[in-house]
Amino acid sequence: MSTEPNESVAAxxxxxxxxxxxSRRMGRDKAALAYQDGVPHARRTxxxxxAVCERVFVSCRADxxxxxxxxxxxxxxxxFDVGGPLNGILSALAAHPGKAFLVAACDLPFLSAEALAxxxxxxxxxxxxxxxxxxxRDNFLEPLCAIYEPEYLERAxxxxxxxxxxxxxxxxxxxxERLRPDNALFLDNANHPEDFEKAFALLSGGATVTVxxxxxxxxxxxxxxxxxxxxxxxxxxxxxxxxxxxGFALTRESVHVAINDAYASWDAVxxxxxxxxxxxxxxxx
Amino acid sequence: xxRLTDKPIDAATLRAELENDAAGAxxxxxxxxxxxxxxxxxxxxxxxxxxxxxNNEGExxxxxxxxxxxxxxxxxxxxxxxxxIGDMAVWVxxxxxxxGEAFDACRYIIDTVKHRVPIWKREFYTDxxxxxxxxxxxxxxxxx
Numbered sequence: 001m002s003t004e005p006n007e008s009v010a011a012x013x014x015x016x017x018x019x020x021x022x023s024r025r026m027g028r029d030k031a032a033l034a035y036q037d038g039v040p041h042a043r044r045t046x047x048x049x050x051a052v053c054e055r056v057f058v059s060c061r062a063d064x065x066x067x068x069x070x071x072x073x074x075x076x077x078x079x080f081d082v083g084g085p086l087n088g089i090l091s092a093l094a095a096h097p098g099k100a101f102l103v104a105a106c107d108l109p110f111l112s113a114e115a116l117a118x119x120x121x122x123x124x125x126x127x128x129x130x131x132x133x134x135x136x137r138d139n140f141l142e143p144l145c146a147i148y149e150p151e152y153l154e155r156a157x158x159x160x161x162x163x164x165x166x167x168x169x170x171x172x173x174x175x176x177e178r179l180r181p182d183n184a185l186f187l188d189n190a191n192h193p194e195d196f197e198k199a200f201a202l203l204s205g206g207a208t209v210t211v212x213x214x215x216x217x218x219x220x221x222x223x224x225x226x227x228x229x230x231x232x233x234x235x236x237x238x239x240x241x242x243x244x245x246x247g248f249a250l251t252r253e254s255v256h257v258a259i260n261d262a263y264a265s266w267d268a269v270x271x272x273x274x275x276x277x278x279x280x281x282x283x284x285x
Numbered sequence: 286x287x288r289l290t291d292k293p294i295d296a297a298t299l300r301a302e303l304e305n306d307a308a309g310a311x312x313x314x315x316x317x318x319x320x321x322x323x324x325x326x327x328x329x330x331x332x333x334x335x336x337x338x339x340n341n342e343g344e345x346x347x348x349x350x351x352x353x354x355x356x357x358x359x360x361x362x363x364x365x366x367x368x369x370i371g372d373m374a375v376w377v378x379x380x381x382x383x384x385g386e387a388f389d390a391c392r393y394i395i396d397t398v399k400h401r402v403p404i405w406k407r408e409f410y411t412d413x414x415x416x417x418x419x420x421x422x423x424x425x426x427x428x429x
Contacts, residue, residue: 277335
């Protein structure tokens with residue numbers, strides 16, 4: 001039997017966005033960060049995968065099922081007794097036997113359609129895994145932007161009995177197709193607030209929203225409006241940021257919010273150019 | 286009709302505009318600046334409004350009143366800027382065939398305006414202190 005890659009036997013390709021991380025170093029949910037147009041990066045990653053995959057799922061924790069950032073996306077929650085991203089990958093393969101998964105972490109700000117096209121074109125379905133090596137990191141394998149064939153599930157679990165739970169170490173122990181990217185920037189993940197700031201500055205194209213202040217907020221902020229970068233922060237996060245910056249005494253529970261001259265819910269998502277107003281308790285009449 | 290104005294409210298003209306031969310009832314409410322609030326002696330006050338949202342919300346409240354109650358007409362005018370004791374801060378007028386609907390609609394309009402329309406009152410007290418009403422770190426939302 002030939003071991004040459006054969007288009008006719010390659011398993012159908014599904015997509016999986018890894019969004020279940022705790023974002024401890026970032027201090028904000030990495031899935032919700034927005035680098036372009038205010039779109040949470042987990043959603044942007046899902047859109048990129050949708051262009052090259054039959055279906056796309058998000059791997060998330062059970063407590064993210066109702067997260068507005070991931071609303072409307074198909075979810076797969078963890079089913080194995082192992083920590084980290086490996087659980088999400090194994091859970092997806094177990095939930096959809098016979099399907100291969102193009103896996104991408106939600107914290108790759110520079111992930112592009114071109115990078116994914118390179119990965120799909122370089123796929124060798126006869127190998128367990130098609131994965132990039134990173135020339136910027138001593139050619140380490142980058143298993144969080146890779147294609148996992150259905151056989152990975154059993155082969156990885158066999159390797160795991162030797163105590164390995166890190167996807168990179170497991171990849172090193174398996175028969176993988178290694179791809180070398182021309183430009184490896186898209187493999188850089190953003191883990192720290194400084195990573196985010198740098199990537200945001202390069203990608204956002206200067207998207208901003210205007211915040212206007214009235215009454216006690218105008219008095220305390222000593223300004224009636226300002227432009228702020230649109231970086232995916234939730235309205236609650238933005239209020240907290242302004243509350244700390246200007247010393248607002250009012251807690252969010254007593255404040256309402258308006259977007260473009262209409263009351264809005266705290267769950268609303270900002271778009272570039274929106275005008276945002278925090279409304280302190282009103283006292284007309 | 287809802288309107289914000291930085292000029293004194295002319296109640297007689299507003300009332301005349303609501304006159305209607307089919308109306309057997311006219312109910313009006315006048316909100317007046319008083320000389321005390323929460324046990325403190327008030328000298329004067331200022332109203333600040335978020336004009337675009339206040340107009341949107343005010344129009345919506347009057348429209349909703351005409352839908353909820355069987356009335357012939359409704360008007361609400363609210364002041365902005367500086368006001369002295371005895372000045373009229375807000376005027377509401379409702380014309381209806383019968384008094385019940387007119388009273389109910391007038392009450393609905395003033396209560397909802399106080400609850401929703403983004404207007405803020407800044408009180409100046411006789412002891413020289415100044416305060417944004419309802420905003421002193423309190424957590425009772427939209428205290429009217």
